[in-house]
Amino acid sequence: MVDSIGIVDIRQRQVIQHVDCTIYLPPYLFCPMFYTDDQLYISNRSGITVMDMSGTIDRKIELGFEPRDMCYDTKAARIYCINESENKLICIDRDGNTIFTFTDTGLTNVKRLTIDNEGYVLILCHEDYNFKNFKVHRISPDGKSGEVIITGKHNYMYTNIVSSICFQEESDKLVIGMKETVYTYKKN
Template sequence: MLYEDTGGGCRVFKCAVSPAGDRIYVTNCNQHTLLTLAMDGNLIFTFTDTQLQEPWGVHVTNEGQVLVCGSSSNTVIQVDREGRKKLATLLSRKDVRRPLSVCSYDNIDQITVGLDLNNKIIVLERQ
């Protein structure tokens, strides 16, 4: 076991591994945080932001970009590799409602976001 959150409810929810295999990113929806762990399970950093409420989906692109869905903040943000700061807001409340999953397709330069409640999928062109 690398990491365990012993609190109840929706704590550790989704995870993704960096392309280099040296970081694990974990969403904690009750604490509204993105955890960055070393491969030995040690906590490197805890990221919080007002645009990241109830984070669910997390994805790391081949280039190491960390993408996170804030389901109740209705956002998809990009966080730096260390998990310390927000680099960009890719989608906001005007674009999405309840994003739960995110995935990137490098060979076709697209990001796909799955939404709760309306069962829709949004496809964004990467720039």
């Protein structure tokens, strides 16, 4: 159980607000959530719980799966979710209406996602269950096409490696973290 969630202004480097809540978070180390327009969107077992800043549940978006990761595109007002069990990217609006679903046979062991400055969704995947090989898929904003833009190897052979991915707009760099190693990529 979680008592509160801190909202941090990273430019000011301080917590600007605590949201009082008592909610059950998923039983794994990483709980997908994002904050926009004074609301918290938090992954739950069957979709997304939307809370206001007082900690009151505003609504639940039922998806029929637990989003293993999700992010929000502020420009397009879209939520992108990973359905890990079916290796799918699902794009919805803020009310939960499906805009598109993207599947590809190469999209395996999907773990994390982010959005680049052109609105493309970047998905970090592990090619095998020992997590040694990874790749990044780039999915078009309309969900009609995708391509692998990065393939790599790292030295860890763990079945539960913690990984993350984010796109840094100011520097136009993609940052991937795996255990203690950080990889940065810049578009040519």
